[in-house]
Amino acid sequence: MESPELSFTLAYIVFCLCFVFTPSEFRSAGLTIQNLFSSCLGSEDVGFVQYHIRRTSVTVLVHSALPLGYYMGMCVAAPEKNLGYIHKVSDSWRLFLLLSICLQLASWTHVIYWSRRHWHNHPISRGLQAHVQPPHSGWGSMAASVNTEFRRIDKFSTGAPGARVIVTDSWVLKVTTYHVYMALQSECHVTVTESRQHQLTQDLASPAQILTLRVDSINPAIRHYDIRLNSTEYAELREKLHAPIRNSANVVIHQTISELFLETFKAQVDLNQPYTLPIGQEMEPCIGCMQVPANTKLVRLCHTEGADNESGCQQCFCRPMWCLSCLGRWFASRQDQQRPETWLSSRVPCPTCRAKFCILDVCGVH
Secondary structure (H helix, E strand, O other): OOOHHHHHHHHHHHHHHHHHHOOHHHHHHOOOHHHHOHHHHOOOOOOHHHHHHHHHHHHHHHHHOHHHHHHHHHHHHOHHHOOOOHHHOOHHHHHHHHHHHHHHHHHHHHHHHHHHHHHOOOHHHHHHHOOOOOOOOOHHHHHHHHHHHHOOOOOEEEOOOOEEEEEOOOEEEEEEOOOEEEEEHHHEEEEEEEEEEEOOOOOOOOOEEEEEEEEEEOOOOOOOEEEEEEHHHHHHHHHHOOOOEEEOOOOOOOOOHHHHHHHHHHHHHHHOOOEOOOOOOOOOEOOOOOOOEOOEEEOOOOOOOOOOOOOOOOOOOOOOOEOHHHHHHHHHHOOOOOOHHHOOOOOEEOOOOOOEEOHHHEEEEO
16 A cells, blocks of 8 residues: 555646646636736736736746645654654655745745846846837836737737747747746747657547747847747748748648638639729729728629529629639638538638539639
8 A cells, every 4th residue: 555655745846847837727717826916916918028927927836836835745744754843754754845835935035136127137027127128118118019019919828838939029038937938029039949849638630730930130139039839820920020930940831721712712813704893993992801902893693404493593783892812711611611622612601691602603803
């Protein structure tokens, strides 16, 4: 039969590993620094920089207390060792207790040093200070800029809480357990350095491709750092990232089925008969993205059997209202995701008037 001290030791080691690296089960149960100390950490959405300054400081204090917690737990799990009486314990336990207390004291000293001058000495504050440029006068104004951009809904964000990647209009951020890495988009370039295949679940039809990208800054005070993301998120990252992206390792980035279909959709539309705008009619912005002009028009061009019945294509009388990308994404979203081989031959309703059309009825506007 296992001794109580061995059982407690194994259980405590598992608890510490899960508490530090935080699997999804612990996050679901609320056993995280963010949840346990939410009352003193504040809101990430209100003050991103201040929140993570407090979070990383509390994390250092709590994690450094884990060895001391083990000693205190052993006092209960193995009372026959008399660990509560320091003068009676063995030299090895006395040394372990001394090192645990020193670690905790060192952590408190470190956090107190960080907090001086309104957290001016914290690594996150020093990282922001290295980016200070006119018209900003100090790291506080840079922090306000990060906080404002983080609150915007158009930011790119992905990853687990301990390795989160956030890209705003001006910043490339990597949030880790003990630090937040920051680089200005205008001062950095990104390089794809590695690609790995991971079979995450048995339900996936193909392995997930995890990309590693290195963020280098021309600012000598900013160290380079790596970010990781799924290849299916690469296109969204590229749209948000203004900094150049290089591929030093010649990594082949796998696209999603929807992205591959969109390329095929665009290629087919280029082969279709173009549509000429009537004289005096102007191209309006796409109502899907409002970013580019509406450059497609649905014109019934295919001649298939049953075209007049419910399953066939119908004439659409809408004016050009959608760009090619938005219409292609709409077409893909209406398909059976388990049968991609049927997508090109399918018919879907017009997003505006619901008249059915196929890919041969999509005309580019000239």
